[in-house]
Amino acid sequence: MKNSLSRTAKLLRQNFQKYLRSLNRWFLDTPERALLEAYQAAQRIKNIETEHFDSKKISSQSVKYTENVMSYWQVYLNKNLTIIKIRLAEFQLSRGIINISNPVLLEKLKVIDEVVEKYAIKYETIDELSLSSTYQPLNINEKEIKKKLKIPNIDEIKVKPPIQKTGAAPSSIGRRINKIQADFAPQTEEEFVRNYRISKGRTIIALRFLIVLIIVPLLTQYLSKELIVTPILERVRGDNTTKIFINSDMEKEALHELHNFQEALRFEYFINQAPPISSELTQEKIKSKAIEISEEFSKKSNSSISNVFADLISLFSFGIVIAMSKREIVILKSFMDTIVSGLSDSAKAFFIILFTDIFVGFHSPDGWEVLLAGFAEHLGLPADRNLIFFFIATFPVILNTIFKYWIFRYLSRLSPSALATLKEMDE
Template identity: 75%
Template sequence: MKNSLAKIPALLRQRFKQNLRSFNHWFLDTPERALLEAQQAAQRIKNVEIEHFGNKKISPESGNYTENVMSYWQVYLDKNLTIIKIKLAEFQLSRRIINISNPILLEKLKVIDEIIEKYAIKDKVISNSALLSTPQPLKINASEINKQSDSYDINDIRPTPPSEDTGVFPSSIGKTVNKIRANLTPQAEEEFMRNYRISQNRTKIALRFLIILIIVPILTHNLSKPFIVNPILERIRGDNKIQIFLNSDMEKEALHELHIFEQGLRFEYLLNQAPPLSSEVIQEKIKDKAREMADEFYLKSSSAISNVFADLISLLSFSIIIALSKREIMILKSFMDTIVYGLSDSAKAFLIILFTDIFVGFHSPDGWEVLLEGIAEHLGLPGNRNVIFFFIATFPVILNTIFKYWIFRYLSRLSPSALATLKEMDE
């Protein structure tokens, strides 16, 4: 027992020496560690410039992005610039105590210099000879990175005066304090209500304009067809009912229906569910049915012709609305952007997969066939199977190529995380 108690001070001394050596080693590596972290932050900024801004400065002028996407990149830039500023301040403080002379640090400083000069967070270039000679304080003139407005405009970054010292704490703390202070001002509630009313009015305008874009063409078609197109068409065609069928498909449909009617009469007679009919009576019934079908297909042909002109009038009304509503179009675009960018990455990926599978997926040919046959019937055109199959064999392929190019070219820049989620869901 006494031997065990006697060993405790020796173990404590050994543990203390180990901790002291570890701390000493950590302290001596502080300059290199701080500079490495600053170099990594600068490299991250450089990678974003190469991948998303064409190797140019991260700014609205360098990339075609919306305000929400640009604010995302601005916050990412501010975060890494803050890391560079703090780590260079740590590097400066540690070099006052520790003398280092390592040529490898020069390569790291080159990457850092490129970024801090580009974004104006330094007014004086680091001297390379200072690392190889006697240790001198590293003077860095940092900018107020995070003291920007809520618009996240990168052009608001300004270099601080040379006499201003770099703080140890990130300036985001000051930004948070300023935001809290602004929320406590007497004008904060008035500003909030004003922004709320603007947003509410924009939403109302966008929804009203969207309803107009849908309702007006439909009403124009349904009103112009019976009151304008049909009277003009009936006056032109007159009582001439020689051209009953508009195309061969209508004629085949009428003959098929008449043949079924004739076979139905014979079937009823064979089942003894109807009294025996003479051939003259059967011919008279078939003749009456033919007259009835002739009137029916004559009206159907007239309706198909009038649909063409009614659709043109609806398209004209839609074009007039678009031409006279530039302000509403901009508001609607902003409203749709807010909805789309407000979705989560999983929701974006889900909608993209749903949309692409419907139009270019494995089962889409059947849907395209039904859609094209319906359009042909609406316009009174013959449903040519060769034309429909050729369209299905080419257009979805072109559409699929456009989707893939859009995903590769734009989605990777607008929402990289949504692109990653989309790839995972596809796999």
Template identity: 80%
Template sequence: MKNSFPKTPALLRQRLKEYWRYLNHWFLNTPERALLEAQQAAQRIRNIEIEHFDNKKISSESVKYTENVMSYWQGYLDKNLTIIKIRLAEFQLSRGIINISNSVLLEKLKVIDEVVEKYAIKDEQISNSGLGSTYPPLQINRSEIKKQPDSSNINDIKATLPPQSTGVFPRSIRKTVNRIKSDLAPQAEEEFVRNYRVSRNRTIIALRFMIILITVPLLTQYLSKEFLVTPILERIRGENATQIFINSDMEKEALHELHNFQQSLKFEYLLNQAPPLSSELTQEKIKDKAFEISEEFRNKSNSNIGNVFADLISLVSFSIVIALSKREIMILKSFMDTVVYGLSDSAKAFLIILVTDIFVGFHSPDGWEVLLAGLAEHLGLPASRNVIFLFIATFPVILNTIFKYWIFRYLSRLSPSALATLKEMDE
């Protein structure tokens, strides 16, 4: 990796100019490149429609395929629609910086729009299904509000629900009859299959987005550190850098390791397991060990500095994923709400007690201390015990207050039985 850099300043400047010209050319071609990739993805969808779906939309309604075959084409469709979405976002972002306009771009956009418009209904079904509340909105009686004096209590303002229809039979019997009628309707099976597919697609999108949120920052951090940050640091710091340690803790650790090596030589000599060494030979061994330790801690210092820049790049990549995934975030939120609200009251209470005990419980300070010390070592910072203890004395208290407020304000309203179970388990 070190030999990949030029040795002389002139070659280095020439190489940097070449890199700059390449990056400049790559940046200026970003709008056309992004739009071309989006058009290619749209064309792939059109080819599948022509060859396998009689020039119709990729759907089970167009051609009767088996479920496994349809699942394959559905995955192929989702993949290309995602490519179109990402590349169009890249095109719009880069076009705001680089102002270009020609007839070729308009033709490509026309081809893309023709494909995307066919599958807009699919996206609406996935995003709308399960994302909104099924209850009718409350309607405020504004005439009653105007009649109230200015000093009236806010609790006197009544929210009027839609009028409930009354009949001869109780509501439960009517609901049961309506459910039976809907189950026996001719389109009941198609409706069930459609709802199942929408639910399955929503679950696949949510799980895939969770994996992306985890893997993209980790891969970005690792790749940027190994192939970008570390080579630059090794070139800048050099092999003969006098500053080996970036904090006092690393220096103390290196001196402690060298002292242990000296004591081990003396211990082996006293046990007659090693021949007596002259002072010159002993100093030579100690010098070699010191050089080995310096190399080890120089690499460790470079790694810690590289972690800082790689983590920042990883944070930027995570922010980009969040900014480009508003629809996926809504679907993930709906999926998490379904999972959480589907738990029993005992399971909800168990998870709340588990989370609170881990982060704000009696034994949590030990865990916070280990976590903060590991973070300081990862970033190459000295692990100051005063800072760690100050953090432990304030942050878990704030978390505990937030947990108690959430339990008092929301859990008592959303799930009173879970709150009662929580109190029983806590006692």
């Protein structure tokens, strides 16, 4: 028995050492591998330029293509540029840890720099110019305006009303006629279609980015846990029966389950629904159940420890997505502002009361308690009741104070009617 255990331990040690060596080789090859993938992406962009854009930049100004064709090439371009950015960041990070010197790498870096410099300023999609112009803030320097116009005080400018003539027709009718004329102007339809395309493209980008923000962390957490963290943890811990439970709550739960099993055996015996069994057979059943419970809680402990590392990896991937998506963040913020501003005052007041009652309302302590207990179980931490109650007694109060200050400071200026509706609904 001891020889078999020693052979098994030796085999596990050899497999773990082999895995560490392969992992070390993979880590040492990271700079060259990352640079190779970035170089291949740059070569794909250069091939497209040569074959379809007369060796010019991939743009609607280089070659006249239809909108659908340009949209296809733009998606292909953005995909390869994203690969270049990610792999270059990986190359720089790994190169700071691993010292390498290879003249071939310099040639690849030159090719990559040519592509990056060409597309570093901005990407020209079909409606990119009009789309990006929507989000560029207009900086007005009042002193420069005064200097150029040679006016001592800009407040002294008297703007004449648009309609100075008085006649039989009121000014409102004139404005209505001008609006009708503008609606029938030849360029009105083109302007409407252009604005519609800009709004459609902005909505698609915002929704796609919102989906990415949700899917990428969840998928990263699941894949890293199942493929990386859990296998390494199982090899490190092995079949160590002395470290089944990682906190006292798990141990109490396992003992409670075993105690319930013993009581069930006694109950079956006393009500004569089961034949009398010997004490040896009873002990064998209890031992088998204890082994089953230990295996179950050993897997649960491994899963809790794996969740900690997988969550950190998921948080890191979320930070990378945020850091590389500044343009998408601006578009998403504008999209959310449009949705919020489109709500009626009653709808705004309804959602404000709904969220405040959920997080800082009368029934919110029960929700916070369930949420914190589930989070502690997810990370394998003991659910300390005193700590949970202390959090519930402080954090919702702070959150409520911040929210009331926001209502007093900003909502009264952004939407006074929504504030009045909110006060009436609260009363």
